[in-house]
Amino acid sequence: MAPRRRAGPAGAPGRLQRWSVGCRTAREHLGLNLANGERCRLRDGGAWGAPQNHPDYVGYYSCGPRDIVWARPNSSTGGIDRTTRNWTVLIGDVTGPLTTIGVTTAAFVTTAA
Structure with a gap:
């Protein structure tokens, strides 16, 4: 990882410090390609209903125009x-x-801790 310069008092140049960034062990799936050709994107907010046959389910990905x-x-x-x-x-x-x-x-995507 490249070092970042740390400013001293009143903006004076400081010494170089190395910053380490840890990664979460759990990866999140950002997008999916399905066997039927549809591409799905991770849900990012919004209000979705539930499927009529499974009213306790929630949506995780949006696929195509309706799925x-x-x-x-x-x-x-x-x-x-x-x-x-x-x-x-x-x-x-x-x-x-x-x-x-x-x-x-x-x-997949992961974020720094």
Whole structure:
């Protein structure tokens, strides 16, 4: 990591200090590509309804013009079923049935602690 200059009193130049930035161990999925060709983006706020057949589910990703990745609130995996080697998600809109679709790729992001 590149050193940053620390200013002394009244803006006088100070000595160089090295800053280390730790990373969280938990990565968040920023985006998903699904087996049906849809691209999904991580939900960033907003008010979404719940699917009629699963009123206790919440949306985690927006996919295409209408589809949403759904799962129970506080899902530790953000709605992605990672229990097998091939990850899957439940997608659908608020009025129709939910469908299990495979995840082909996932983009990860992490933030500094």
